[in-house]
Amino acid sequence: MPVNFLTSVVFDGPEVIPYWDQIKEYGPTVLPILLTLAGAKYYFHGATNTWERDMHGKVFMITGGTSGIGAQIAYELGQRGAQLILLTRRTNDQWVAEYIEDLRDKTNNGLIYAEECDLSSLYSIRKFATRWLDNQPPRRLDGVICCAAECIPRGKSRQITMDGVERQIGINYLAHFHLLTLLGPSLRVQPPDRDVRVLIATCSSQNLGDVDLNDLLWSDKRYPATQPWKVYGTSKLLLGLFAKEYQRQLMGYERKDKAPCNVRINLINPGIVRTPSTRRFLSLGTVWGLIIYLILFPIWWLFFKSAEQGAQSFYFALFAPIFMKTEGGNVVQECKIMTKVRKEYTDDDLQQKVFHNTEELIKQIETKSAIERKKHENAKKTPEQKAKERQEELNRKRDLHIKPETPEELESKLNSLRNQIGMGTGISSNEMPLFPDDETLKKVISSKKNASSNNSGGSKSNKSQKKSKKV
Structure with a gap:
């Protein structure tokens, strides 16, 4: 079909082209405009990537x-x-x-x-x-x-x-x-x-x-x-x-x-792209703005x-x-x-x-948000839920099978274990704490040495008193 049409144009003249009179009349004016628009569209189209890369498995x-x-x-x-x-x-x-x-x-x-x-x-x-x-x-x-x-x-x-x-x-x-x-x-x-x-x-x-x-x-x-x-x-x-x-x-x-x-x-x-974000910005986020955007869409299509x-x-x-x-x-x-x-x-x-x-x-920001989030969660809880959580926390601290999370919790569980085996939980002033630092270690060792020297001195004086009585 295209071959027959082109043959007719060649042998019978351009008059066989539909609307040839209108084309001949308006063509000199319209054609430069169309070419300008085509050139603008090509320019604003931007560059095209020509590189390739295997993306499988990435x-x-x-x-x-x-x-x-x-x-x-x-x-x-x-x-x-x-x-x-x-x-x-x-x-x-x-x-x-x-x-x-x-x-x-x-x-x-x-x-x-x-x-x-x-x-x-x-x-x-x-x-x-x-x-x-x-x-x-x-x-x-x-x-x-x-x-x-x-x-x-x-x-x-x-x-x-x-x-x-x-x-x-x-x-x-x-x-x-x-x-x-x-x-x-x-x-x-x-x-x-x-x-x-x-x-x-x-x-x-x-x-x-x-x-x-x-x-x-x-x-x-x-x-x-x-x-x-x-x-x-x-x-x-x-x-x-x-x-x-x-x-x-x-x-x-x-x-x-x-x-x-x-x-x-x-x-x-x-560059400037016809995305939903661009549409929202140009339409000012309003219905009337969206209508105007649609009316002017040929402009956006051409330049964006x-x-x-x-x-x-x-x-x-x-x-x-x-x-x-x-x-x-x-x-x-x-x-x-x-x-x-x-x-x-x-x-x-x-x-x-x-x-x-x-x-x-x-x-x-994260610290502040965490505090606000915790407050919000607590505000949503009923008194029954709060009481239940407190009881669960208490049970968890008492349960010896659960790993303690803090030194205080560990000491509490050790005291509980001492009670069960009859050792008692009292800690004397000279007893070493569960997690001693260097200064505490020195003080405890020094106090123990002083106590032992006092005991040895006391025992010697007692022995001398007994000997004097015998004499």
Whole structure:
């Protein structure tokens, strides 16, 4: 059919083309516009990764793997045979179960799982990391891909995580800091021939952020509701500084086998992508904003990347062999390593301060959250439950078959055992305590020596008195 049509055009002229008169009239005006749009679409499409790598049998952990770029990466790696662990807020959610099942079917890969790790809770992150590390031999881990992010629309009030931290800072920065540092033992223990890569999603909005060492988590500063991108940019900037310092610490770690570090951390800037997060930000989180977003969708389609296009730089950082020849901490954009970065990325002292300050802040937040969590648990208990727990605790302390947890509990159980065998529980002032220190040992030994010398002197005087009586 196409051959016959082309033959007719050649021999009978272009008049046989349908709507030829309209094409001849409007073509000179419309054609340049179409070519311009096609060129713009090609330009904003971005670079495409050309590298390949065998993913079968490799294990990757993904945050934000259920939507946007994270979902696209999960689909691509799943098709390539990788084992995936998607960190989700809840695993008992029906939607999550159906999503995992659907992803397994689409990729024909049954090695895709979901694990509960709520990034808005440091306690949830610690529980997941503890479960992951509590295994012998250590679990295999070929990489961690951090795509999860929170972007608050303009005009919204300050939002916080379960730990009371500003939500964008808490999820984008603090959660990934906590997760990756807790997974440090798992990353460092991987065999030296394993190519381990950690990818952290960043954004050009980091250029709008700033670092305040006295208020890293934006706790004291007034929240800029009309300019929330400042907080978002700060979270991404802090994430980049953390990545640089953490890579330096991994490189400085001395393995038992003396092998060089095989872990590389890189920051990936995918560009502006049509993700749910972008849609929520542009629509201001409102219904009317969503309607306007849909009306203007051709503009977003033209100038913004799709999730598949935005994931290309992630594939490049995962597949290209050049990254194992670098020291890590690179910023990757449009499938190439950027050489021009913010000056903070070259300030080692600032990166160390940010890292250590964040560690201290996490300790304080976790301690406070643990106290609040315990108070909440106790408030929910009935008087009967509290009485039962107290009785169980008392029984546990009395039971000699249960290992004591404190020196006081051990001493109590030993006293109970002494009572049973008729030794008594009294401890004289000169008797050595159960857990003596050096000073106590010296005092007890000295007192025993004095007591023995007094006894020997007393016995001699008694003997002399008896002799004098006999005389």
